[in-house]
Structure formats: structure tokens, C-alpha cells
Amino acid sequence: MKKLSVKVTRKHINKGMRYNSQCCPIALALKEQIKLNDKEYWLVVGDEASVCIKTGKISYSIKRIKQYYLPLAAQIFINTFDRGKSVKPITFELIG
Numbered sequence: 001m002k003k004l005s006v007k008v009t010r011k012h013i014n015k016g017m018r019y020n021s022q023c024c025p026i027a028l029a030l031k032e033q034i035k036l037n038d039k040e041y042w043l044v045v046g047d048e049a050s051v052c053i054k055t056g057k058i059s060y061s062i063k064r065i066k067q068y069y070l071p072l073a074a075q076i077f078i079n080t081f082d083r084g085k086s087v088k089p090i091t092f093e094l095i096g
Contacts, residue, residue, distance in 0.1 A: 003093050003094070003095050004033075004034075004068070004093065004094040004095075005091065005092075005093050006026065006029055006030060006033065006074075006091065006092055006093070006094060007029060007033075007089070007091045008025045008026055008028075008029045008077070008089055008090045008091070009029070009089050010089055012025040012026075012028040012029045012032075012089075013025045013081070013087060013089065015028055016028055016081065018081060018082050018084065019082050021044045021045050021046045022044060022045075024045050024046070024078060024081065024082075025077075025081060025087075026045045026051070026070075026074060026077070026078065027044075027045045027051075030045070030051065045070070045078065046070075046078055051067065051068045051069075051070060051094060068094035068095065069094075069095075070092075070094070071092050071093070071094075073090065073092055074090065074092050077090050
């Protein structure tokens with residue numbers, strides 16, 4: 001199994017959007033790290049406590065190509081961020 005270390009910085013937190021699974025701090029950090037082409041792939045964080053990388057431009061042609069489950073620390077981070085509370089930078093590993 002491959003491991004992916006995710007480092008969410010203060011920059012990602014400041015630019016992140018609450019209740020937005022594609023623009024939360026974790027999504028921003030992942031997009032930066034794995035350099036997805038936004039025209040072909042998109043990333044969703046929080047769907048069933050997971051990260052999904054999908055391809056397809058319209059809803060009926062979307063295919064999930066990779067899914068990682070978020071560790072508890074990352075789930076708590078998202079929940080705290082979405083409630084408007086202060087969060088600190090975090091590093092965690094995704095295994096897939």
C-alpha cells in the first residue's frame with residue numbers, strides 16, 4: 001500500500017472554505033501536493049470521512065479513481081474548521 005503524507009499549512013487554512021469539500025484546507029493541500037489537472041480530475045474531502053479523486057466533467061460520467069480514508073485526526077480537523085473554530089497546521093498520512 002502506498003502512503004501519502006499530507007501537510008496542511010497555515011496558508012491552506014487561511015485560504016480554505018468552510019463546508020466546501022473541494023476547497024477545504026485539506027483539499028487545497030492535496031491539490032498542491034499531487035498536482036491534479038483541475039480540468040480532468042477533481043478531489044472531494046469529507047465524503048464518508050474519505051478523500052476521493054474523481055474524473056469526469058458531468059455528474060453522470062464521473063468515475064472514482066482513487067479513495068483514501070481520513071485518519072481520525074484529519075476528521076476532527078475538518079469538523080473543527082467547519083464549525084468556525086481555530087485550527088493549527090496538521091500533518092497526517094493517507095494510505096491507499
